[in-house]
Amino acid sequence: MTGPASAIEIAESVRSGRRRAVDVLETCLEAVERSDGQLNAFVHLDAEGARRAAEAVDSEVAAGRDPGPLAGVPFGVKDLEHCAGMPTSFGSLLYKGRPPSDADSVPVARMRAAGAVPIGKTAAPEFGAVAITDTKAWGTTRNPWDPSRSPGGSSGGSAAAVASGMVPIATASDGGGSIRIPAAFSGLVGFKPSFGRVPHPDNQPSTTSVFGCLATTVADAARHLDVVAGPSDLDRFSLPAPDVSYEAGIATVDVAGLRAAWSADLEFAVVDPEVAAVAESAAMDLVKAAGLAPVTTSLGLSDPTRIWASNGVLDLFMDVEPGMWPDRADEMMPYVSIPMRRAAQASPEQIAGIWKRRLRLDTELADLFSRIDVLLTPTTAVPALPAEWPMPTEINGQTVHPAMSVPFTMLANLGWHPAVSVPAGLTSTGLPVGLQIQCRRHADATALRLARILEEARPWPRVAPRYPGG
Secondary structure, X not given: OOOOOOHHHHHHHHHOOOOOHHHHHHHHHHHHHHHHHHHOOEEEEOHHHHHHHHHHHHHXXXXXXXXXXXXXXXXXXXXXXXXXXXXXXXXXXXXXXXXXXXXXXHHHHHHHHOXXXXXXXXXXXXXXXXXXXXXXXXXXXXXXXXXXXXXXXXXXXXXXXXHOOOOOEXXXXXXXXXXXXXXXXXXXXXXXOOOOOOOOOOOOOOOOOEEEEEEOOHXXXXXXXXXXXXXXXXXXXXXXXXXXXXXXXXXXXXOOOOEEEEOOOOOOOOOOHHXXXXXXXXXXXXXXXHOOEEOOOOOOOOOHHHHXXXXXXXXXXXXXXXXXXXXXXXXXXXXXXXXXXXXXXXXXXXXXXXXXXXXXHHHHHHHHHHHOOEEEEEOOOOOOOEOOOOOOOEXXXXXXXXXXXXXXXXXXXXXXXXXXXXEEEEOOOOOEEEEEXXXXXXXXXXXXXXXXXXXXXXXXXXXXXXXXXX
């Protein structure tokens, strides 16, 4: 496995005094200066604020104190999440130009307390609505593996920043695949925790969205989860503190004999054959390396894309303030304004029907995970999408809904399951392919352990090949 220093390597070198946090930061800012003009990963930089934070970390070390498990690690903050001293635009003209936030989200606050250094806000599609990062507010974010392609969405800026080596880790969030899709498109590790594992900053209305990160190693993702997991009084859905160390667990959790099912299509999706073949090869290697028990079974699941799309659009109305909708609809991207128009016409009976379909899927998932412990699929149905809107509507010559480009990820959001995308290999044109590992609810440590086993069995390039260390 090749690449620049991981988050853990940086943190341990800073904690021991072998490196200074300010030097790590300057290397990071030089990488941003070198690469971001092409990729457009960052929508806001706060170099001076980052320097103050890095100096504070070095002062702690000099005084003989431990700054924390992420000491001196530079990171990007997704522009759907608050970071004190930096503005949050939600990728939208409606919020662009607002004053800086006066408080951190819960995960950002916990990362700061662990010694990490936020350097700026990373690009996201408007309100995190789609699987590419292209907005009226900030333009187009591009994939380090191929700038004509998207790094994915909605954590696209974070993916571009990490996959190009600008930062070793960046925050991300996932309401329907927004951590795992960019991970698959950009050759990264993207872990979506169980719902409630990482608290939201308030009693947010979404019942699918979770916070996480994008990283280049499974160990970095596990250490991040150790830092940010745990309950918060601000979030009534937040789970009790975990009774395990996720970082330790990637080497110790017993997974031998777990029942694993592979599905190339969830029995409904149209999938690029090369993507399916690359992901299946990785899945079979994981089954062997982990000592899993392969299971062949009918999944019996409803199409989650329709359920998620109907459920998720209702959340968009929570993202706008009075006077924004429909008065300023022309300032929105079509992928926001069009579904909002449709949803605004929904009757109470139609909304009830959405929830009934979701509840039926809950029952189907409970039945499936009574028969298996692990579900393995491609992360996406296609390689990285074109960078600009609109998303394509054809796969293998078949006309499909745009959501069918990414039909595999929504299931874990609707079921509150942990799921991780790990690099499975490359297409013949050199684009990354992801394998998704989904486990039963709350089995976060198991998912990370399986990801680590695959990482050891099939090491991957940690940054895109055109960037230093790639």
